[in-house]
Amino acid sequence: xxxxxxxxxxRLSQDAFIECFGGIYEHSPxxxxxxxxxxPFASFEVMKKAFSDAVKMAVSEKxxxxxxxxxxxxxxxxxxxxxxxxxxxxxxxxxxxxxxxQEYAAFKRxxxxxxxxxxxxxxxxxxxxxKKIILDAxxxxxxxxxxxxxxxxxxxxxxxxxxxxxxxxxx
Numbered sequence: 001x002x003x004x005x006x007x008x009x010x011r012l013s014q015d016a017f018i019e020c021f022g023g024i025y026e027h028s029p030x031x032x033x034x035x036x037x038x039x040p041f042a043s044f045e046v047m048k049k050a051f052s053d054a055v056k057m058a059v060s061e062k063x064x065x066x067x068x069x070x071x072x073x074x075x076x077x078x079x080x081x082x083x084x085x086x087x088x089x090x091x092x093x094x095x096x097x098x099x100x101x102q103e104y105a106a107f108k109r110x111x112x113x114x115x116x117x118x119x120x121x122x123x124x125x126x127x128x129x130x131k132k133i134i135l136d137a138x139x140x141x142x143x144x145x146x147x148x149x150x151x152x153x154x155x156x157x158x159x160x161x162x163x164x165x166x167x168x169x170x171x
Contacts, residue, residue: 003170009047010040023084024051024164025157027069030062031055044171051165052158067120067153073134074099074107086164094126094134103131110138117142118149125159 004012004020012020017036022029034054041047055066071087074096091097099107114122122138129137141149 001168003168005170006041006044006047009169020168021051021165023086024161024168025055025066025069026071026084026087026160028066031066031161034058044165044169047169048162048165051161055154055158063150063154064120066157067123067150070121070123070153070157072111072115072121073124073126074104074111074131090126090160094129095131096126096134099131103135106135107138110135110142113142114138118146120150120153123153123156123160125156125163127163128159 009017009020014033014036017039018029018032021032021035025031031051031054034057035047035050038046038050038053041050055063058066071084071091073091088097096107111122122141124134124137126134141152144152
């Protein structure tokens, strides 16, 4: 996909904007719909902040639904039909599509413990880490409170979204 200039982004119709950026926040086009209302964007940073602010201003239920829209990390290839193209590429780049049996078992165990405690999937910006760092973070974050973990997950979702925006908009 060819990157858009900020001027081109500002000229998109609302429908085209949502179609183009609706997947920035995993399966949550409502974020793009909210961000669209803040146009015209004076800079890429202002655009990124509009997306982030849409999440920050959302009611708690929407924030939790946003986290729950993210895939479980470390699934075997082809198991999760809901995995977006962006998530597939990101997880693959972190080596999560090439887990050993031992690593797969560790991810499965930690994912189950995490979901059992927090009722949401573990979220981390996989483009910034590798599978060892992810496993270590899963172990550590299991010690968090639900409120801390929701805040941490949303921070990582913003980082994921920022990188995805960079993939689509010229800086």
